[in-house]
Amino acid sequence: MGLDYAAVEKEVCKKMTAETIVSMIRILVFPGALFLFTLAFFYEWVDRKFFARLQNRYGPLHTGPHGILQPIADFFKLLSKEDITPHASDKLVFILAPIFYFALPLTTLFVIPILSQTSLISFEGDLIFVIFAFTLIIITVFLAGWSSINRFSTIGSMRAAVQMLGYEIPMGLVMVGPAIAAGSLSISRIVEWQSLNFWLILLQPLGFAVFTVCLLAELQFVPFDIPEAETEIVAGWRTEFSGRKLALLRLGRDLELVLASALITSLYLGGSQQFWLIPPIVIFLVKTTFAVMLLSLLRAVFARFRIDQMLSGMWKYLLPLAALQIILIQLGLGG
Amino acid sequence: MNLFKWARTKSPWIIHFNTGGCNGCDIELTAALTPRFDLERFGILLEGSPRHADVLVVTGPVTLQVKDRLVRIYEQMPEPKHVIATGTCAISGAPFKECYNVHGGIDIVLPVDAYVPGCPPKPEAIIDGISKLIQKIKKE
Amino acid sequence: MSYGSIIKVPFGPQHPALKEPGNFLFEVDGEIVVDVKPRIGYNHRGVEKAFELRTYIQNIYLAERICGICSDAHTTCYTQAIEELLGVEAPPRARYIRVIIAELERIHSHALWVGIAAHEIGFDTLFMYVWRDRETVLDMFEMISGNRIHYAMNTIGGVRRDIHADMVSKIKKGLDLLEKRLKYYLNVVQTEQTILKRAVGVGILKPKDAVDLCAVGPTLRASGIKNDVRVDDPYAAYDEIAFNVITHDGCDVLSRILVRCEEMLESIKIIRYGLDSMPEGIIRVQVPMKVPQGEVVSRVEAPRGELIHYAKSNGTTKPERYKVRSPTLGNIPALCKMLLGGYVADIPIVLAGIDPCFACMDRMAFVDVKKNKEWVWTMQQLRRKYAKK
Amino acid sequence: MEKENEIVEKLKDFLKEKLVRATVPKKRRIFIYIKKDALKDAMKYLVKDLKFKHLSTITGVDLGGEIEVIYHLAHEGSIVLSIRLTVSEKNPSIPTITDLIPGAVLYEREVHDLLGVNFEGHPDLSPLVLPEEWPQGVYPLRKEHELEHLREITSKKSKREERN
Amino acid sequence: MAFVKEALKQLFRRPATLKYPYEKLTLPRDFRGRPIWDMEKCIGCGLCFDVCPSGAIKMIGKGLEAEIKHYVDRCMFCGQCAETCPKNAITMSEEYELAGFDRSKMLYEYKRDT
Ligand code: SF4
Ligand code: SF4
Ligand code: SF4
Numbered sequence A: 001m002g003l004d005y006a007a008v009e010k011e012v013c014k015k016m017t018a019e020t021i022v023s024m025i026r027i028l029v030f031p032g033a034l035f036l037f038t039l040a041f042f043y044e045w046v047d048r049k050f051f052a053r054l055q056n057r058y059g060p061l062h063t064g065p066h067g068i069l070q071p072i073a074d075f076f077k078l079l080s081k082e083d084i085t086p087h088a089s090d091k092l093v094f095i096l097a098p099i100f101y102f103a104l105p106l107t108t109l110f111v112i113p114i115l116s117q118t119s120l121i122s123f124e125g126d127l128i129f130v131i132f133a134f135t136l137i138i139i140t141v142f143l144a145g146w147s148s149i150n151r152f153s154t155i156g157s158m159r160a161a162v163q164m165l166g167y168e169i170p171m172g173l174v175m176v177g178p179a180i181a182a183g184s185l186s187i188s189r190i191v192e193w194q195s196l197n198f199w200l201i202l203l204q205p206l207g208f209a210v211f212t213v214c215l216l217a218e219l220q221f222v223p224f225d226i227p228e229a230e231t232e233i234v235a236g237w238r239t240e241f242s243g244r245k246l247a248l249l250r251l252g253r254d255l256e257l258v259l260a261s262a263l264i265t266s267l268y269l270g271g272s273q274q275f276w277l278i279p280p281i282v283i284f285l286v287k288t289t290f291a292v293m294l295l296s297l298l299r300a301v302f303a304r305f306r307i308d309q310m311l312s313g314m315w316k317y318l319l320p321l322a323a324l325q326i327i328l329i330q331l332g333l334g335g
Numbered sequence B: 001m002n003l004f005k006w007a008r009t010k011s012p013w014i015i016h017f018n019t020g021g022c023n024g025c026d027i028e029l030t031a032a033l034t035p036r037f038d039l040e041r042f043g044i045l046l047e048g049s050p051r052h053a054d055v056l057v058v059t060g061p062v063t064l065q066v067k068d069r070l071v072r073i074y075e076q077m078p079e080p081k082h083v084i085a086t087g088t089c090a091i092s093g094a095p096f097k098e099c100y101n102v103h104g105g106i107d108i109v110l111p112v113d114a115y116v117p118g119c120p121p122k123p124e125a126i127i128d129g130i131s132k133l134i135q136k137i138k139k140e
Numbered sequence C: 001m002s003y004g005s006i007i008k009v010p011f012g013p014q015h016p017a018l019k020e021p022g023n024f025l026f027e028v029d030g031e032i033v034v035d036v037k038p039r040i041g042y043n044h045r046g047v048e049k050a051f052e053l054r055t056y057i058q059n060i061y062l063a064e065r066i067c068g069i070c071s072d073a074h075t076t077c078y079t080q081a082i083e084e085l086l087g088v089e090a091p092p093r094a095r096y097i098r099v100i101i102a103e104l105e106r107i108h109s110h111a112l113w114v115g116i117a118a119h120e121i122g123f124d125t126l127f128m129y130v131w132r133d134r135e136t137v138l139d140m141f142e143m144i145s146g147n148r149i150h151y152a153m154n155t156i157g158g159v160r161r162d163i164h165a166d167m168v169s170k171i172k173k174g175l176d177l178l179e180k181r182l183k184y185y186l187n188v189v190q191t192e193q194t195i196l197k198r199a200v201g202v203g204i205l206k207p208k209d210a211v212d213l214c215a216v217g218p219t220l221r222a223s224g225i226k227n228d229v230r231v232d233d234p235y236a237a238y239d240e241i242a243f244n245v246i247t248h249d250g251c252d253v254l255s256r257i258l259v260r261c262e263e264m265l266e267s268i269k270i271i272r273y274g275l276d277s278m279p280e281g282i283i284r285v286q287v288p289m290k291v292p293q294g295e296v297v298s299r300v301e302a303p304r305g306e307l308i309h310y311a312k313s314n315g316t317t318k319p320e321r322y323k324v325r326s327p328t329l330g331n332i333p334a335l336c337k338m339l340l341g342g343y344v345a346d347i348p349i350v351l352a353g354i355d356p357c358f359a360c361m362d363r364m365a366f367v368d369v370k371k372n373k374e375w376v377w378t379m380q381q382l383r384r385k386y387a388k389k
Numbered sequence D: 001m002e003k004e005n006e007i008v009e010k011l012k013d014f015l016k017e018k019l020v021r022a023t024v025p026k027k028r029r030i031f032i033y034i035k036k037d038a039l040k041d042a043m044k045y046l047v048k049d050l051k052f053k054h055l056s057t058i059t060g061v062d063l064g065g066e067i068e069v070i071y072h073l074a075h076e077g078s079i080v081l082s083i084r085l086t087v088s089e090k091n092p093s094i095p096t097i098t099d100l101i102p103g104a105v106l107y108e109r110e111v112h113d114l115l116g117v118n119f120e121g122h123p124d125l126s127p128l129v130l131p132e133e134w135p136q137g138v139y140p141l142r143k144e145h146e147l148e149h150l151r152e153i154t155s156k157k158s159k160r161e162e163r164n
Numbered sequence E: 001m002a003f004v005k006e007a008l009k010q011l012f013r014r015p016a017t018l019k020y021p022y023e024k025l026t027l028p029r030d031f032r033g034r035p036i037w038d039m040e041k042c043i044g045c046g047l048c049f050d051v052c053p054s055g056a057i058k059m060i061g062k063g064l065e066a067e068i069k070h071y072v073d074r075c076m077f078c079g080q081c082a083e084t085c086p087k088n089a090i091t092m093s094e095e096y097e098l099a100g101f102d103r104s105k106m107l108y109e110y111k112r113d114t
């Protein structure tokens, strides 16, 4: 028994540290948090610029080349501003809500394959986790608005909650579509399956459409920007937030945009696949940029719905369509 | 110039408040946001909530009943904040000088950082005013 | 749906949808409006008193600054009142120029409104397009008068600037472009589902209510009532120009949009005709500083409806009494009627539907007489009285 | 001008000696001067029989000692009839016309606040306020108030308690 | 869907934006900018001072010795002074970028060379 426990221990430790460092880097820098932040800022720029061009104007232009640094300038400016917590607010929730709003989409992004066909964290059922995370985001929104004790915020948060009732179920239903096709509840598997077979958009176009509409609602984009309708209730649930908290809210929103485009890409557009010699990450970026542009095009060409119209529309049209998609898949079409 | 200062000059969000003017200045400010002039080029966004804004753009002369509201909006804005008086009314109240309820320019209630004369100022003049203010922030 | 509790939404001075500091306090039950409490007069300046303290010439510029959007309507109304007191008449060419400017102003004002209305329902892209095309009109104003807003074209006895031949061709070119765009917008408004969803059947004002509550302008015409000062009580050169009075009988926001869109097209026709048939000659006559004693009622069809001025002179260089009633004030009772029982989300579009300009209402000198604690103007009695009818 | 004169004749027949003066200065303009107690009858006749349904506005003028109230009515949008009466400054009180023309609600309140005319029977004559701290009994459009005086009032009273 | 087409069309168009501080439109001939006095022509009759609706003009002295002060922060660029002047001593210039930080500096004084 001449085992040198100390040496083994050292060896194991060394290996562990190396592994930890690598995974720390993967989580914090690439393709983790830092990369995702950059991506979030980039997509906000893509969204604003594209939206502005659709309106026949330039959009951000003088901040960096073509205004590409604009979201970063906004972010740092907000960080440097005074951070006001209104007296009447529920302090703890008011402080925590922005942190959650920012952390939720970030963590959720870890289950989406970006670098290759497997994600940073992948497990059977992570699709369910994503659906759950979307719900949590809206609950955070609700709490954020509720905690600020401002009439506009309160109305905004109630609208957010009501709106969620509308799109939650069709979205959940339709997200199961790709899972059934791929025979797995893991996003990485779904991506893998698509690279072996077809892009799911070809098989489930209906699902794709319903999903996109639901994402617009989740992102609170026009025509579903009801919870923060500027002309009705100022800035809705975000009215009272300022400084750092607002910066986090905006970053959280941008991350949500990344998440949304990444989900469209992963579930319907084949995700990050290798194509000839082009590395998957590039393919992924191209596809997500396209998804972002699609979302901003949609938000440019609609007027806002009223909340009752939105709800009844969701129940009357979107839900049956989502159900129809699932039935079609069960019948063997689109699976 | 440090990062934060750079960020501040590149992203001045404005909130607009009419203290009792004739709408002339208001529509010119709105026109400055539309495609012909597109203030978003400079990173300027029009915000609805004073909590989100950096620059308070005031149009119109100060009337009695609006005075307190103006101050309240200003107080709700997070530091650092700036005020631009847009239009002759907001500077001095002169077009309505014989009106008993007009107190004069907004500088009797708020510290003003930049004045933009004109009745109403052209959108170009408003942009000019904002960019002069940005230069001033840079030098601070 | 009801959340059980009643929440008050102040829709007030810093509300982004209304550029002017008008103030409404709505009581909402969930998403339904149960009470409207307007407190208008947030930018009350006391203009009517100021009229008595300025000379007739200076008052032109005060009248102009009652409102920045329909400034020309106010100066036209003012100058024609003073001209009537003086017993002079503007030369024919000046009267045509007044018509042209007034119609250009109508286009600019209605276009502005269509943009704002689009914005109110969250349709920012349409807002951007409309305002982009509106710049054409503003460029014309700048070319003719030297300023984009507050053209200062009218003066007592005529107009201050002529429309020269080189301008005519430029204006015509601009009009051709505008006509094309306006027709496109008219089509958009009638076909885009998201717009129709927000505008059809919203903010109903029945014809009888419209008449009883003395509504004016496009608000009245959108309830199917043919009423237009330009035809009924012609001024400037309107009696020499043929045009249609646009009415729609939907009584809702869509009708108000349609009335304004079609009026813009009609205005283009009027301007074209005016440019072609403008007589040659002088554009103004000299008038004395002192105005003889007398009184006069002057009316103009401003973009938002009937504008009425009343002037009383006492033989000096300053008026004895000058009274202005702007169209928005005339439409407020009708507005309250439209809002009750509607959705919170519909407030901005219904409010915008009458195209309220609070700048024009403020010259009512509202005074707190009894030092009442409740200084919110309660509309309850008003409502109780008219809700039944 | 026939129609205008016809209307004036009808009014003369109806009001008899209560009609003090009537002028038709130009086309589509009529000025009528009546005695105070004839207002209700004259209005009813004008609105119901002569179809002057639209009330453009109500003007109040301070004549010094007396206040003149002028109702500007329109007949099918075209003929503007200004019917006027005077009340004494000490007891400025006349019946309301809101029962005949609902749209008069705001105009009556405006005149009430502006010049202190009391419209009896108005559904709600609570102040249609402006500066809420405005002192009682100061009616800015009365001639007794100079601009400087009013300025003093407004600048002194510019502190206001928080509401809501 | 017509609107989608219109929106997509914009992508292939130059934005309608005027890159303002870097590009400027030419002003129309009769633009009403800041009024400028020509003291060579002025006879000090005081009519401009009298007529100005917003009290933007002050006169010191009378007649040919008069000096004129023009407060830009009070002026509403109506052009009535230029129209009234019997000697055409006032011209409405093309200056409109008048923004400043200090109201006391927004005063233009016109003196006579003696
Ligand atoms: S400065 Fe002129 S345009 Fe601006 S609000 Fe005052 S009067 Fe109107
Ligand atoms: S027009 Fe639109 S962007 Fe501008 S203030 Fe109003 S709601 Fe906001
Ligand atoms: S109606 Fe509106 S645009 Fe016209 S003068 Fe009044 S406030 Fe201005």
Ligand code: SF4
Pocket: B023, B026, C017, C018, C019, C020, C069, C112, C113, C116, C355, C356, C357, C358
């Ligand atoms: S009243 Fe209407 S048109 Fe006038 S400024 Fe307000 S929103 Fe614009």
Ligand code: SF4
Pocket: C066, C067, C069, C070, C071, C073, C074, C302, C303, C304, C305, C307, C326, C327, C328, C329, C356, C357, C358, C359, C360, C361
């Ligand atoms: S409602 Fe009044 S302010 Fe508005 S455009 Fe008409 S007259 Fe002008």
Ligand code: SF4
Pocket: E035, E051, E052, E053, E054, E055, E056, E057, E074, E075, E076, E077, E078, E079, E080, E081, E082
């Ligand atoms: S332009 Fe008008 S406001 Fe300015 S100084 Fe001349 S008269 Fe006075």
Ligand code: SF4
Pocket: E037, E041, E042, E043, E044, E045, E046, E047, E048, E049, E084, E085, E086, E087, E088, E089, E090
């Ligand atoms: S009106 Fe002309 S001449 Fe007379 S003082 Fe003024 S600038 Fe001089």
Ligand code: SF4
Pocket: E043, E045, E047, E086
């Ligand atoms: S034109 Fe008249 S004001 Fe001018 S100098 Fe001659 S007399 Fe005097």
